[in-house]
Amino acid sequence: MQTQPKASHFIDGQHVEDTAGEVIDVIYPYTGEVIATLHSATPAIVDMALAAAKGAQAAWAAMTGVERGRVLRRAADIMRERNHDLSVLETYDTGKPYQETSVADATSGADAFEYFGGLAGALTGEHIPLAGGDFVYTRREALGVCVGIGAWNYPTQIACWKAAPALTCGNTMVFKPSETTPLSALKVAEILIEAGAPKGVFNVVQGLGAVGASLIGDPRVAKVSLTGSVPTGKKVYAAAAAGLRHVTMELGGKSPIVIFDDADLECAVSGAILGNFYSSGQVCSNGTRVFVQKGIKDAFLKRLGERLQNVIMGDPQDPDVNFGPMVSAAQRKIVQDYIKKGVVEGARLVAGGQTPDRDGFFIEPTVFADVTDDMTIAREEIFGPVMCVLDFEDEAEALKRANATEFGLAASVFTKDLTRAHRMSAGFEAGTCYINTHNLAPVEAPFGGSKLSGVGRENSKLAINHYSEMKTVYVAMNDVEAPF
Numbered sequence: 001m002q003t004q005p006k007a008s009h010f011i012d013g014q015h016v017e018d019t020a021g022e023v024i025d026v027i028y029p030y031t032g033e034v035i036a037t038l039h040s041a042t043p044a045i046v047d048m049a050l051a052a053a054k055g056a057q058a059a060w061a062a063m064t065g066v067e068r069g070r071v072l073r074r075a076a077d078i079m080r081e082r083n084h085d086l087s088v089l090e091t092y093d094t095g096k097p098y099q100e101t102s103v104a105d106a107t108s109g110a111d112a113f114e115y116f117g118g119l120a121g122a123l124t125g126e127h128i129p130l131a132g133g134d135f136v137y138t139r140r141e142a143l144g145v146c147v148g149i150g151a152w153n154y155p156t157q158i159a160c161w162k163a164a165p166a167l168t169c170g171n172t173m174v175f176k177p178s179e180t181t182p183l184s185a186l187k188v189a190e191i192l193i194e195a196g197a198p199k200g201v202f203n204v205v206q207g208l209g210a211v212g213a214s215l216i217g218d219p220r221v222a223k224v225s226l227t228g229s230v231p232t233g234k235k236v237y238a239a240a241a242a243g244l245r246h247v248t249m250e251l252g253g254k255s256p257i258v259i260f261d262d263a264d265l266e267c268a269v270s271g272a273i274l275g276n277f278y279s280s281g282q283v284c285s286n287g288t289r290v291f292v293q294k295g296i297k298d299a300f301l302k303r304l305g306e307r308l309q310n311v312i313m314g315d316p317q318d319p320d321v322n323f324g325p326m327v328s329a330a331q332r333k334i335v336q337d338y339i340k341k342g343v344v345e346g347a348r349l350v351a352g353g354q355t356p357d358r359d360g361f362f363i364e365p366t367v368f369a370d371v372t373d374d375m376t377i378a379r380e381e382i383f384g385p386v387m388c389v390l391d392f393e394d395e396a397e398a399l400k401r402a403n404a405t406e407f408g409l410a411a412s413v414f415t416k417d418l419t420r421a422h423r424m425s426a427g428f429e430a431g432t433c434y435i436n437t438h439n440l441a442p443v444e445a446p447f448g449g450s451k452l453s454g455v456g457r458e459n460s461k462l463a464i465n466h467y468s469e470m471k472t473v474y475v476a477m478n479d480v481e482a483p484f
Helices: 043-062 065-081 083-094 098-104 106-122 155-168 184-194 209-216 230-242 265-281 294-310 329-344 395-402 418-427 462-466
Strands: 009-011 014-016 023-028 033-039 127-129 135-142 145-149 172-176 202-204 221-227 246-250 256-259 289-293 348-351 366-369 386-392 410-414 432-435 468-475
Touching: 009 043, 009 184, 043 135, 043 145, 043 172, 043 202, 043 209, 065 083, 065 106, 065 155, 065 184, 083 098, 083 106, 083 155, 083 184, 098 106, 106 155, 145 155, 145 209, 155 172, 155 184, 155 202, 155 221, 155 462, 172 209, 184 202, 209 221, 209 230, 221 230, 230 246, 256 265, 256 395, 265 289, 265 294, 265 386, 265 410, 289 294, 289 395, 294 348, 294 366, 294 386, 329 348, 329 386, 386 395, 395 418, 410 418, 418 432, 462 468
Parallel strands: 145 172, 145 221, 172 202, 221 246, 256 289, 256 410, 289 386, 366 386, 410 432
Antiparallel strands: 009 014, 009 202, 023 033, 127 135, 135 468, 348 366
């Protein structure tokens, strides 16, 4: 597959290049080889993108919701038709196995375009009758130019999760992918044009943090949506606040999975695997603190060890491979350092922990048992395939310890006692909770965090509120009276 794009940026409906920008090498995580070379956006490129988005916004917002929705639904159809090629590219971009990207990346993006495209024609205000014949009506209006800043773990999905509600509401967008995975968003931009989106409605610029900062601080920008780490989120939130811009922040986590003695063992192990090793552990909502009630602990660890024998590590383009490399050498080094800390602080390494002697940024699925709450690996987000298994006695203890974190993105409980399951879900301090599963994110449901894990929600009808505002219009049907 050709991985070198036609140009680094996509602005006003066409590919745009400016070789004066800093070079960005795109590394294939499976081989460590450079598969594409792009250039970071110069100030001229950033200005061009924002000008295009600003210039296109009024006409796009003036279209009916049905017309905008038709474009998004066409884009969804195109993405599904090209799912194979988009998935192959996503695997080159991220290193995630094709077995995953073919069912969880472009397909999720297509779902977002289809869902919000279907909502577009139903975005209305309301009529509010008042005494004496006066009345109020409300209008749902676009915010203007939105900036989307993506993370490297789900580049196609994140671009679509941000673009779909933004465009549905009549906004335009300038999207900056992560410099680590810059390829997929360009394809999303091409598909939207092919689907009938006017030029300038969705633009892509590449770059490092400085480019993102220049976008966030520009007075033409009305809204900023970030997917990233908590430290990055704090910086972006502060910069956006300086201009009182609307924000959505989908940040990191250290989510708990609580497994009770009565849980279905096979389902619990599956949930822990999905919540720790899917995408080589590079998922923000991962349940990396696995609290296992003592009565089932030994059986859980035994079955988990057996299931890990089914890991197939290798060429991520091979559909039989189910575990790929880390996204970069730098990210692998971070994970290696955390594994060393776990050993030094006294956690018991029961699986993995090694770096395979092969090309690519691989690291084995790693499991620590006998982890305590104060250990570094139990407190900090690792963003790699490292599972921490902790013991607990009863429900009250499990809930208290599960919530003893500054994060609050996700949480799950495995039990056959549904009354207890709902009690736990109500008690979890997390934005997204699961009962007898983990890490599913359908577009129909809100997704987001509490505490340091985020602000606002992505997906579902709630996302509409984050990309639009309500205007109130008071209509007087009577004479106006005044005291003098």
